[in-house]
Amino acid sequence: xxxxxxxxxxxxxxxxxxxxxxxxxxxxxxxxxxxxxxxxxxxxxxxxxxxxxxxxxxxxxxxxxxxxxxxxxxxxxxxxxxxxxxxxxxxxxxxxxxxxxxxxxxxxxxxxxxxxxxxxxxxxxxxxxxxxxxxxxxxxxxxxxxxxxxxxxxxxxxxxxxxxxxxxxxxxxxxxxxxxxxxxxxxxxxxxxxxxxxxxxxxxxxxxxxxxxxxxxxxxx
Amino acid sequence: xxxxxxxxxxxxxxxxxxxxxxxxxxxxxxxxxxxxxxxxxxxxxxxxxxxxxxxxxxxxxxxxxxxxxxxxxxxxxxxxxxxxxxxxxxxxxxxxxxxxxxxxxxxxxxxxxxxxxxxxxxxxxxxxxxxxxxxxxxxxxxxxxxxxxxxxxxxxxxxxxxxxxxxxxxxxxxxxxxxxxxxxxxxxxxxxxxxxxxxxxxxxxxxxxxxxxxxxxxxxxxxxxxxxxxxxxxxxxxxxxxxxxxxxxxxxxxxxxxxxxxxxxxxxxxxxxxxxxxxxxxxxxxxxxxxxxxxxxxxxxxxxxxxxxxxxxxxxxxxxxxxxxxxxxxxxxxxxxxxxxxxxxxxxxxxxxxxxxx
Numbered sequence: 001x002x003x004x005x006x007x008x009x010x011x012x013x014x015x016x017x018x019x020x021x022x023x024x025x026x027x028x029x030x031x032x033x034x035x036x037x038x039x040x041x042x043x044x045x046x047x048x049x050x051x052x053x054x055x056x057x058x059x060x061x062x063x064x065x066x067x068x069x070x071x072x073x074x075x076x077x078x079x080x081x082x083x084x085x086x087x088x089x090x091x092x093x094x095x096x097x098x099x100x101x102x103x104x105x106x107x108x109x110x111x112x113x114x115x116x117x118x119x120x121x122x123x124x125x126x127x128x129x130x131x132x133x134x135x136x137x138x139x140x141x142x143x144x145x146x147x148x149x150x151x152x153x154x155x156x157x158x159x160x161x162x163x164x165x166x167x168x169x170x171x172x173x174x175x176x177x178x179x180x181x182x183x184x185x186x187x188x189x190x191x192x193x194x195x196x197x198x199x200x201x202x203x204x205x206x207x208x209x210x211x212x213x214x215x216x217x218x219x220x221x
Numbered sequence: 222x223x224x225x226x227x228x229x230x231x232x233x234x235x236x237x238x239x240x241x242x243x244x245x246x247x248x249x250x251x252x253x254x255x256x257x258x259x260x261x262x263x264x265x266x267x268x269x270x271x272x273x274x275x276x277x278x279x280x281x282x283x284x285x286x287x288x289x290x291x292x293x294x295x296x297x298x299x300x301x302x303x304x305x306x307x308x309x310x311x312x313x314x315x316x317x318x319x320x321x322x323x324x325x326x327x328x329x330x331x332x333x334x335x336x337x338x339x340x341x342x343x344x345x346x347x348x349x350x351x352x353x354x355x356x357x358x359x360x361x362x363x364x365x366x367x368x369x370x371x372x373x374x375x376x377x378x379x380x381x382x383x384x385x386x387x388x389x390x391x392x393x394x395x396x397x398x399x400x401x402x403x404x405x406x407x408x409x410x411x412x413x414x415x416x417x418x419x420x421x422x423x424x425x426x427x428x429x430x431x432x433x434x435x436x437x438x439x440x441x442x443x444x445x446x447x448x449x450x451x452x453x454x455x456x457x458x459x460x461x462x463x464x465x466x467x468x469x470x471x472x473x474x475x476x477x478x479x480x481x482x483x484x485x486x487x488x489x490x491x492x493x494x495x496x497x498x499x500x501x502x503x504x505x506x507x508x509x510x511x512x513x514x515x516x517x518x519x520x521x522x523x524x525x526x527x528x529x530x531x532x533x534x535x536x537x538x539x540x541x542x543x544x545x546x547x548x549x550x551x552x553x554x555x556x557x558x559x560x561x562x563x564x565x566x567x568x569x570x571x572x573x574x575x576x577x578x579x
Contacts, residue, residue, distance in 0.1 A: 015389065056473070059436050061385035068386065104381050151520040152555035180431055181516045198432050
């Protein structure tokens with residue numbers, strides 16, 4: 001790996017948005033491909049943030065400043081990625097279910113997914129099932145990520161999955177779920193494809209679900 | 222609506238004995254908050270007054286009345302009717318819609334905002350119901366004041382994401398808010414500690430999520446735990462007990478919480494912390510309150526499931542003393558009343574000392 005990419009990953013880990021933007025420019029100027037700058041610089045730095053967040057070495061504020069630095073780098077890189085046709089890791093429709101107003105955890109998941117190279121369509125909080133259905137129809141994502149923070153709104157996850165099924169879209173997307181009261185057992189019980197207990201795990205899960213789709217007949221990414 | 226009958230009279234000494242690690246006549250029940258609709262179902266009439274509220278706590282088997290004071294949820298206090306300050310309007314103006322703070326609704330983003338913020342007076346933080354309640358309190362009952370928040374109030378004033386970024390971008394602003402909130406809360410505590418009706422303080426301030434701390438322990442050791450130590454000392458000097466509430470996994474803070482001098486820890490979320498391990502780690506230093514799982518069985522289980530879990534907790538924790546049964550958070554309106562009743566009834570039936578459960 002080049003010195004510039006190494007520096008890029010380090011500065012992103014530190015949350016230095018200004019340095020990340022400068023180093024992204026520098027890496028492109030050195031002739032590195034947008035794909036390398038993304039995956040071996042920005043995404044690598046964010047992966048390290050995720051690892052240390054899960055290990056309890058970093059906390060939410062450190063994830064927030066790293067995500068902000070990631071945005072600064074992507075602002076430089078996005079036009080290059082678009083013009084060179086580099087595929088992102090995948091598209092995710094993300095939202096907190098109806099009647100649930102909590103967004104901190106969902107936002108962290110969105111940041112970690114973007115940090116893993118996904119395009120995130122954030123539907124926000126208090127999202128009715130039909131809004132998920134419309135977003136899936138419009139955006140054609142590979143993944144739908146559904147959050148609920150209250151025991152009473154967990155049913156909203158079930159309702160959303162049911163709405164996607166009724167709309168004939170269930171087999172077109174993979175569904176990952178999370179939130180304080182949600183467990184792996186609940187996720188399995190309601191037929192979700194995956195459960196993540198924290199934002200960093202959600203990014204790992206998204207990657208593994210995408211990978212499983214690549215080898216799953218009949219499910220194109 | 223229900224047949225709940227407490228088997229004994231209120232006795233704050235029962236509560237105190239368990240909070241201080243001992244074995245009273247029966248395992249006490251303890252809850253930081255119960256939704257008014259649930260209270261009404263238990264009491265058999267709407268909760269329209271402080272007298273109704275007190276009657277609920279007595280009928281449901283508690284030895285105290287839990288009342289709010291101090292700065293609680295500034296981010297939720299945006300309307301003129303719900304200004305920042307004590308939540309003393311909850312009987313006739315309690316919100317029916319669910320609310321929560323959002324990342325972009327912080328009210329302080331700069332030092333200018335900080336200076337202009339309509340900070341409450343100490344009088345605002347010591348609501349009249351803390352003294353008015355004396356006329357309704359049955360013999361044997363005291364008030365536990367659910368005191369205001371420091372960490373939570375600070376981040377809610379900014380919005381969590383803004384707060385998290387400001388730790389790095391504007392540490393002087395973060396420090397100013399922490400300092401202002403702490404000084405207000407301490408001033409309120411001083412007044413509350415002087416009240417005869419108050420038997421203890423319940424400090425509610427979430428610092429963790431299910432997997433660990435919300436922010437670096439360094440932040441909390443700098444701004445939060447020193448303030449708690451001071452306030453717990455004030456409570457103890459006034460002869461009051463001090464309970465600490467935080468959701469989430471607190472392993473990283475357990476030593477800090479014990480060092481603050483708290484008497485008890487609440488609510489010990491099962492998903493975040495195993496209560497038996499918590500007992501092992503805190504033996505002799507903290508009594509434990511709660512841990513009956515709000516998700517399952519309290520919300521999604523049957524009354525039999527609830528009774529089973531209460532039985533397990535009493536068998537595992539009560540014989541050594543220092544355990545009080547309650548939910549792993551609070552009793553919101555989505556907990557079926559029959560499940561809440563099942564929890565209380567199980568304590569009445571199974572929690573008599575000496576504990577005969579294996």
